[in-house]
Amino acid sequence: MFIQIEPQSDVPIYEQVTRQIIEGIARGDMKQGDTLPSVRSLAADLGVNMHTVNKSYHELEAKGIIAIRAKSGAIIRSTEERALTHAQLQQIEKNLKPVVAEGMVLGATVEQIEHMMKKVFADLQIPAEGV
Amino acid sequence: MFIQIEPQSDVPIYEQVTRQIIEGIARGDMKQGDTLPSVRSLAADLGVNMHTVNKSYHELEAKGIIAIRAKSGAIIRSTEERALTHAQLQQIEKNLKPVVAEGMVLGATVEQIEHMMKKVFADLQIPAEGV
DNA sequence: AATTTGTTATACTAGTTATATAACAAATAT
DNA sequence: ATATTTGTTATATAACTAGTATAACAAATT
Incomplete structure (x- = not known):
């Protein structure tokens, strides 16, 4: 994946993950309907703990950017779904x-x-x- | 003073102070050469601890926005002094x-x-x- | 049937945020 | 000169955050 963690940064890891996924979507690397990697696989990929990635995914869900379906995976919501309030x-x-x-x-x-x-x-x- | 603290905010108090001082300078409420209130008086004003304001002042100093003179006070540096790198x-x-x-x-x-x-x-x- | 999934729970370490008190020595005010 | 104010430094404490580590659960997927 395209995410690069800076361990020394003052920006928390989970926040770095959140931002880079958002930038990836904005850049078009990922489109609506795409599935994010599982929290375990991305965590292994980045060399961080599962819970750190999980926290990031839930932040993205709170922002209305993705939809998490329990025991299945996380999907990027469409621009129509996420209404800009x-x-x-x-x-x-x-x-x-x-x-x-x-x-x-x-x-x-x-x-x-x-x-x-x-x-x-x-x-x-x-x-x-x-x- | 013009600073208004939101205790419930997820933004730390010292960060709120830093930002609002920066915005105050940008807005022209305070000019270069002006002295910031003492950490003790501003802290009393805002109802927060002295160290919280002190942390904010040192953040402003690290950003190159003010100059702290020990045992005297904090002065807003001029735009010429703070070179934009x-x-x-x-x-x-x-x-x-x-x-x-x-x-x-x-x-x-x-x-x-x-x-x-x-x-x-x-x-x-x-x-x-x-x- | 086995694996993968997000979820939940517990535990721990380290660091941050904020407060509280106190003392110090230099600068300023009276 | 004396008293006050100043930023600095130190110590202590409480609450919270960030991150890791393990483990188990039950539903979804393979």
Whole structure:
């Protein structure tokens, strides 16, 4: 699989797994309906404990990104299934705020930050503003 | 002071303090050269322990945003002093990435995310793209 | 029938978060 | 000069989180 763990990172392992699966879906590496590897196999793959991966999967389920079917497996939900609520939009804005504020205080310009946003979109293989 | 703590939040108190000070500086509530309140007074103000605020101040110092002078106080450094390094720009991009990716996977459009960015800039009273 | 699956439970270590108190020595205020 | 305020350092404690380790269960799959 495409997940790469940084053991030294201040980001918890289960959070790294969650993020990289989300980025994998955003990038198109995995599509809706695809099944995630079992918690045991992914854990063995990454060299981490089963419960660490399990925690990540349940975080993805709480975010509405996957559906876990007990004793069967985890499936990536479709974009239609996961309705984007106003609360989720607000949460994203709430997450963006401190990152942008820190950038500005450190001396970044609006242009620099917007340029970084385009790099992120490009990284996720999403067509940027000028389609 | 302008800081408002949410005790129930999953964001640690010291992190909430750090973020809100950064946002306060970005917003212009505090300028370079201004002195932050003493750790004891701010702690009393917020109803939290001295060490919690102290941790926040040292986080701000590590980010290069303030300068702590032992037995005197903490001063907000100027934008010239805090040089924006390439590593810092990369860090900001690294922070933006998971937020954007999650938004996309949840079904947000590029336009929606860029609109939220404008809202964040507006919230920080920074003139947006169309100056 | 055997294997794989997510679930649940228990136990443990290490680290983080937050509080509480106290003392120190330098800086500041009176 | 004296008193107060300052960040610093130290110790202790409680609650929680992160991660690992094992084990057993029952349903799903092979």
